[in-house]
Amino acid sequence: MDISTYNPKSLKAAEFISNDEILDTLEYAEKNKNNMDLINQILDKANKEKGLTHREASVLLACDDPSVNEQIYALAKRIKMNYYGNRMVLFAPLYLSNYCVNGCVYCPYHLKNKHIARKKMTQEEIRREVIALQDMGHKRLAIELGEDPINNPIEYVLESIKTIYDIKHKNGAIRRVNVNIAATTVENYRKLKDAGIGTYILFQETYNKKSYETLHPTGPKHNYEWHTEAMDRAMEGGIDDVGIGVLFGLSTYRYEFAGLLMHAEHLEAVHGVGPHTISVPRLRPADDIDTNDFKDCINDDIFAKIVACIRISVPYTGMIISTRESKKTRERVLELGISQLSGGSKTSVGGYAEPEPEEENSAQFDVIDTRTLDEVIQWLLKRGYIPSFCTACYRAGRTGDRFMELCKAKQIHNCCHPNALLTLEEYLTDYASPETKKIGREVIAAEVATLKPEVAKKTSEWLEYIRSGKGRDFRF
Ligand code: SF4
Numbered sequence: 001m002d003i004s005t006y007n008p009k010s011l012k013a014a015e016f017i018s019n020d021e022i023l024d025t026l027e028y029a030e031k032n033k034n035n036m037d038l039i040n041q042i043l044d045k046a047n048k049e050k051g052l053t054h055r056e057a058s059v060l061l062a063c064d065d066p067s068v069n070e071q072i073y074a075l076a077k078r079i080k081m082n083y084y085g086n087r088m089v090l091f092a093p094l095y096l097s098n099y100c101v102n103g104c105v106y107c108p109y110h111l112k113n114k115h116i117a118r119k120k121m122t123q124e125e126i127r128r129e130v131i132a133l134q135d136m137g138h139k140r141l142a143i144e145l146g147e148d149p150i151n152n153p154i155e156y157v158l159e160s161i162k163t164i165y166d167i168k169h170k171n172g173a174i175r176r177v178n179v180n181i182a183a184t185t186v187e188n189y190r191k192l193k194d195a196g197i198g199t200y201i202l203f204q205e206t207y208n209k210k211s212y213e214t215l216h217p218t219g220p221k222h223n224y225e226w227h228t229e230a231m232d233r234a235m236e237g238g239i240d241d242v243g244i245g246v247l248f249g250l251s252t253y254r255y256e257f258a259g260l261l262m263h264a265e266h267l268e269a270v271h272g273v274g275p276h277t278i279s280v281p282r283l284r285p286a287d288d289i290d291t292n293d294f295k296d297c298i299n300d301d302i303f304a305k306i307v308a309c310i311r312i313s314v315p316y317t318g319m320i321i322s323t324r325e326s327k328k329t330r331e332r333v334l335e336l337g338i339s340q341l342s343g344g345s346k347t348s349v350g351g352y353a354e355p356e357p358e359e360e361n362s363a364q365f366d367v368i369d370t371r372t373l374d375e376v377i378q379w380l381l382k383r384g385y386i387p388s389f390c391t392a393c394y395r396a397g398r399t400g401d402r403f404m405e406l407c408k409a410k411q412i413h414n415c416c417h418p419n420a421l422l423t424l425e426e427y428l429t430d431y432a433s434p435e436t437k438k439i440g441r442e443v444i445a446a447e448v449a450t451l452k453p454e455v456a457k458k459t460s461e462w463l464e465y466i467r468s469g470k471g472r473d474f475r476f
């Protein structure tokens with residue numbers, strides 16, 4: 001097979017996500033999936049906790065030997081603990097508008113869907129929603145919009161970000177706004193950067209160009225190159241934290257997996273910094289969408305294996321799971337590599353301040369995990385995790401390569417751990433139910449005891465300030 005066009009340093013989609021290279025990788029993985037010598041070599045390399053190439057990781061993904069799988073899961077758990085500890089960062093999505101000119105066949109917001117309620121929030125409505133989110137305890141949002149130059153121009157996005165950051169209600173504040181909007185120009189990315197966004201998130205949906213073009217038959221998103229090269233433009237525009245992902249179920253999972261890792265390798269090769277996060281959404285039923293129409297949907301076991309293989313391939317990249325997944329599935333994959341999750345989410349336009357009337361369904365997909373944020377926090381605490389609302393790195397300018405340096409040196413513990421405890425205390429003091437508060441305080445006391453003495457001292461002092469109302473937003 002001719003793989004001469006493959007070049008991770010190229011800025012052309014066809015070269016850094018070379019179809020030939022992916023097909024060759026899949027063939028190599030299939031041929032070697034029982035080659036124990038090679039598999040042991042790959043596991044040895046993964047054991048060093050510095051990551052794997054897309055080829056190596058693809059061999060592990062293809063291998064179905066139970067003892068190898070056990071080793072992969074054990075390794076993923078260890079890497080997760082070594083890099084991220086027992087912390088879980090929480091966020092909520094906020095859908096601003098579901099107007100969209102694209103024809104994505106798996107999304108109910110596609111242009112031809114005439115029975116979904118179309119909504120676009122005014123700044124006043126956004127204000128109400130953000131206050132409701134602050135009152136739940138959220139500090140970190142991911143804003144979502146369909147692509148529509150008339151209804152959702154960049155000016156609307158920028159104005160909304162400003163509105164969100166400006167709202168200070170009681171002790172609440174949204175301290176990091178991540179943005180998930182359609183692929184756009186370098187100039188617009190620069191404007192988003194100037195507006196102070198956290199991560200720019202854009203899912204590839206599928207790396208398979210042929211499937212991509214069939215699944216996106218109309219609208220600007222049909223252009224595979226424009227979409228696939230978006231992260232390079234975002235980085236050129238100064239955004240150094242980018243979040244990638246595919247929608248598992250659109251094409252064969254092994255193809256997507258190789259493409260995802262090749263994309264990460266490309267960003268690292270060109271910009272010196274890989275993706276900040278990788279999301280692992282799976283296709284979900286929604287208005288106008290029947291998952292039976294998609295033959296490549298993946299089961300829970302394959303899903304867990306993908307999460308574990310991503311964890312050991314890119315140890316320093318955060319991994320996100322949403323409420324598309326059930327409590328049971330989330331429980332399983334949290335320990336295999338997830339570092340961020342959403343809680344108490346609504347996937348409709350609005351719906352936090354007041355529930356959306358049933359006849360006005362504007363949701364992008366059906367939420368499976370419908371628990372409140374407090375229930376999610378309590379569940380995490382009971383399972384030995386520390387829920388964190390930390391946004392310190394971004395606000396201290398530790399983004400992009402500065403963040404990665406810290407992360408690759410496994411130094412994030414020294415800031416993440418106390419910051420997690422401080423932001424958890426803010427949650428407990430301001431928003432938690434009595435039971436969550438009680439469990440959370442016990443966890444905090446036990447965790448403070450594990451900190452270095454000078455850090456423990458400062459942390460205890462700040463915890464007391466938070467409890468007595470003397471201040472908020474302390475961070476290392
Ligand atoms: S996936 Fe995004 S671009 Fe496609 S129809 Fe839905 S909102 Fe629009």
Ligand code: SF4
Nearest residue numbers: 390391392393415416
């Ligand atoms: S200290 Fe930085 S890396 Fe750690 S949780 Fe906070 S923002 Fe994330």
